[in-house]
Amino acid sequence: REGGSLYDRIGPEALAALVTRFYTRVAADSDLAPIFPTDLTLTAEKQLAFLTGFLGGPPLYHQRFGHPRLRARHLPHPITPTRGRAWLACMNAALRETPEIAEADARELYAALARVAAHMVNTLEDPS
Ligand code: HEM
Numbered sequence: 001r002e003g004g005s006l007y008d009r010i011g012p013e014a015l016a017a018l019v020t021r022f023y024t025r026v027a028a029d030s031d032l033a034p035i036f037p038t039d040l041t042l043t044a045e046k047q048l049a050f051l052t053g054f055l056g057g058p059p060l061y062h063q064r065f066g067h068p069r070l071r072a073r074h075l076p077h078p079i080t081p082t083r084g085r086a087w088l089a090c091m092n093a094a095l096r097e098t099p100e101i102a103e104a105d106a107r108e109l110y111a112a113l114a115r116v117a118a119h120m121v122n123t124l125e126d127p128s
Helices: 006-010 012-027 041-054 060-065 070-074 081-096 103-120
Strands: none
Touching (some): 006 012, 006 103, 012 041, 012 081, 041 060, 070 103
16 A cells, blocks of 8 residues: 555554554563553554544544543553553564564654653653
8 A cells, every 4th residue: 555644554454453463562561561451452442443543544533432632541540651661662563563564654653653652651760
């Protein structure tokens, strides 16, 4: 696929595969797993819906769940700089596990997510 939005270039199948691989990584990450639900089914559905609209596809998250208010929705979860880095490391690993996404598109997606992730950090590192 070429042209259009990042969503058009990546396509729904590859995006869904990426999200599945990402949450497999999250579930196995000792910094991230404790703040996520044990069952990540709904979390993954929401993320796929969100990313679909965020990357220029249909606004599925807005339609099902309303305005994302992402920073507000993350405030109940203690997101330290370490967890921000862990989240991005999981995404980077998932992107490398998803060769259906072209290298240039993967880089563009990662850069966009890194900007959002920095904005989600809401808690200082636990001093110990
Ligand atoms: C929800 C953690 C960054 C998008 C969540 C939840 C946690 C979390 C714990 C709640 C899961 C649940 O109860 O189902 C983190 C951490 C991040 C991060 C540690 C590191 C910076 C991001 C980024 C995005 C994002 C960068 C978007 C690109 C979402 C969405 C939801 C969500 C769409 C679902 C919101 C809802 O409940 O409707 N995140 N997140 N997150 N996150 Fe993140």
